[in-house]
Each structure stands twice: as structure tokens, then as C-alpha cells.
Amino acid sequence: MKKYPHIFLALFCWLLWGCTKTIKIDIPGSEPQPVLNVLLQTGDDIVNASLNMSVPFESTDEPTYPGDALVRLYDNDSLAGILEICERNPVYNENSIDTQYIYCMPYPVQAGHTYKVEADIPGFKTISGQSTAPFTPDVQNLKYDSFSRALQFTIRDNDPASNYYRIEITAIDTSGISGFGQVVFSTADYSLELLGATNELIDLPVEDPSGTYAFTSDQVFSGGVKTIQLSLLGGDLSSTAQYMVIVTHCSKEFYDFSRTNIIHTFNGNNPFNEPVQLFSNIKNGLGIVAAFNTQFYPVEF
Known part of the structure; x- marks a missing residue:
């Protein structure tokens, strides 16, 4: 047996090869939709x-x-x-x-x-x-403290359907020289989902959470009312800019699409980020049909 090791090696490889099976994997999305x-x-x-x-x-x-x-x-x-x-x-x-x-x-x-x-x-x-299509968001009692940079307002939900709200804050340069864009903010409200500072939703409680978007559901409202409290981060722009609170009352479809789209945008082309599947509610295809109602509320100083 020691004289013919190559024969037994060849026989072993032949048996091993004979036991293999080629499996064709059907990868989803391989055909145009x-x-x-x-x-x-x-x-x-x-x-x-x-x-x-x-x-x-x-x-x-x-x-x-x-x-x-x-x-x-x-x-x-x-x-x-x-x-x-x-x-x-x-x-x-x-x-x-x-x-x-x-x-x-x-x-x-x-x-x-x-x-x-x-x-x-x-x-x-x-x-x-x-x-x-959701009803117009009812935002009341909008207040801003330039010393503490605390922003507070109340949302009154008048829609009989169960929906969601998306909150953004922008700073508009009143001098017309340059625009400031979205404002980063934080909150201690655990019922809010923050997104936009990183490529993932922030699950509270964490230390110093921040984001440029906040999401909430009318299911957490008390008697159809919810008070939103946010702390604006960065330098105070109230002397040179007009703060604008943007509240979007949206359907479940818009909420899911908006969340995944924001994460996808922040992921960019980084190969180390986890792939994001954009939400779709299209039967027999891809895409989105979603309703929303966006309103703008200037912050008075």
C-alpha cells in the first residue's frame, strides 16, 4: 500500500468529486421589475x-x-x-x-x-x-428659548386614522448671504425616533442622542395631544436666521419609506455600511404610493 500512495489519493479525490452537487441559487431581483x-x-x-x-x-x-x-x-x-x-x-x-x-x-x-x-x-x-391622505397637522404653542436653545410645541391629532409624524428644523439665513439648512437636535423623549445624525435609527435611551429628523406615532399621544421638546445643537442662529419647524403628518407607507430612504441616503456609497432595502408597498412590482401632509411653522423670537 505504501508503494502506491498516489493511486489511493487519486481514488479519494475521484470519490469526493463524485459526491459534490452543483446548486444553482436563484437570487431575488435578477429580472427587471x-x-x-x-x-x-x-x-x-x-x-x-x-x-x-x-x-x-x-x-x-x-x-x-x-x-x-x-x-x-x-x-x-x-x-x-x-x-x-x-x-x-x-x-x-x-x-x-x-x-x-x-x-x-x-x-x-x-x-x-x-x-x-x-x-x-x-x-x-x-x-x-x-x-x-392625512389631515393637516395642528401645531400649537411654539416656543423657543435662545438661552437654553430649547424648542417646545404641541401637536394636536385630529385625524381618526392611525398615522405618524415626522419633525425637522431648518435655519434660513435672513440676510440672504447664505443658507444654513437642517438643524441637528437632541431630545430626552423616549417616544421619539431620531434619525439623520448617523445611518441608523437611534433607540433611546442613549447618551447625547442627536438627529435631523424625529418620528413619532399618534399612538403615543395622550388624549390626542403630544408635547414635543427638543434641544437645538450647535451655535445659536436666532440673530441671523429664521428657524422653521417642518411637521409632516404621514401615512404608515410614507413613514416606512421615509425612514428607509433617509438611512439609504446617509449610507452613501460606503461599502462597510449594511445594505438598506427601501420600503415598497407596490403589488407585483417595486416603488411607493404614499400620502403625506407637510406644513411649515416659523419660530417667533
Whole structure:
């Protein structure tokens, strides 16, 4: 046996090779899918929809934009009308020029109404998504203390549906020389989710939490009312800027999409960050149909 070690080694390798099995893994998203994006602002008088085809991750192709889709709008399950192409925007690819088609229809977006958008693209199943338009956020008793940099206000929820709120603060340069943009803030309110200072949601309690966005649900309101208390970080800009509180009353779909989109934006192209799957509520496709109601409230000093 010692004279022929190579024979037994070859026999062992042959047996090992004969026991292997090739498994083909079906990776999700390997085929193009239709993508429908519709954001509905309560109070708007026009509905816009964009359509494109997704690009598989292993492909080097550019997205394509169907211009032969049939797009329908439903208001509380009743057909409201057909969206027509109203914009043709050039898309400059590496070696070609394509056209992105925007479908639109004059139609008022009313609070409390549920809107569904369906799209038929040749060769694919009907794709659809829906969302209910929220009421206008009711913000009261807005106060700011320039010494402590504490901002406080009350949100009164008048919407019978269960929804969410997104809070931002911007500083606008009143001299017109330059803009300041979003303001970073912190809070000790454990019912708020903070996002925007890092690429992850901040779960309170932690030391010195901060963010540029705060999310909360009307489920944590007491008697339909919630007092928001925030501490503005950085230097005080009240002498040269106008602080603006931006409150967005939004549907569950907008809340989930907004959170994942912000994390995706902050992740950037860093290969060490965990991949983010953007929220989608589109049946038989990808994308988002979501309703929201954004209002701006200037801070008086």
C-alpha cells in the first residue's frame, strides 16, 4: 500500500468529486421589475406618477422608462380617471439619451380619502399601491428659548386614522448671504425616533442622542395631544436666521419609506455600511404610493 500512495489519493479525490452537487441559487431581483412611484400631498390639485423598469444588480444596463403604460387613479375604490403623459424629461446615459415619462392628472387630494394607483405595462402584471391622505397637522404653542436653545410645541391629532409624524428644523439665513439648512437636535423623549445624525435609527435611551429628523406615532399621544421638546445643537442662529419647524403628518407607507430612504441616503456609497432595502408597498412590482401632509411653522423670537 505504501508503494502506491498516489493511486489511493487519486481514488479519494475521484470519490469526493463524485459526491459534490452543483446548486444553482436563484437570487431575488435578477429580472427587471416595474417600478411605480407616487407621492400624494394633501391639498394638491394634481396627481403625478413616475414609472421605470428596475435594473438587476448584476446588470450594467441603464433603467428604461415605459411610455406606453395605462395608469389609473381610484378615489375610495371609485375610478377617478386616467393619468396621461404630461412631462418628457431627457435622461442622459453613458452612451445614449433616454426619456423619462411623467404621468399626471388634475385631481384634488383630499384628507381622509384613500387613493389607489394602478399601472398596466405591456408584458407585466398590473402593479398597484394605495394610501390614505392625512389631515393637516395642528401645531400649537411654539416656543423657543435662545438661552437654553430649547424648542417646545404641541401637536394636536385630529385625524381618526392611525398615522405618524415626522419633525425637522431648518435655519434660513435672513440676510440672504447664505443658507444654513437642517438643524441637528437632541431630545430626552423616549417616544421619539431620531434619525439623520448617523445611518441608523437611534433607540433611546442613549447618551447625547442627536438627529435631523424625529418620528413619532399618534399612538403615543395622550388624549390626542403630544408635547414635543427638543434641544437645538450647535451655535445659536436666532440673530441671523429664521428657524422653521417642518411637521409632516404621514401615512404608515410614507413613514416606512421615509425612514428607509433617509438611512439609504446617509449610507452613501460606503461599502462597510449594511445594505438598506427601501420600503415598497407596490403589488407585483417595486416603488411607493404614499400620502403625506407637510406644513411649515416659523419660530417667533
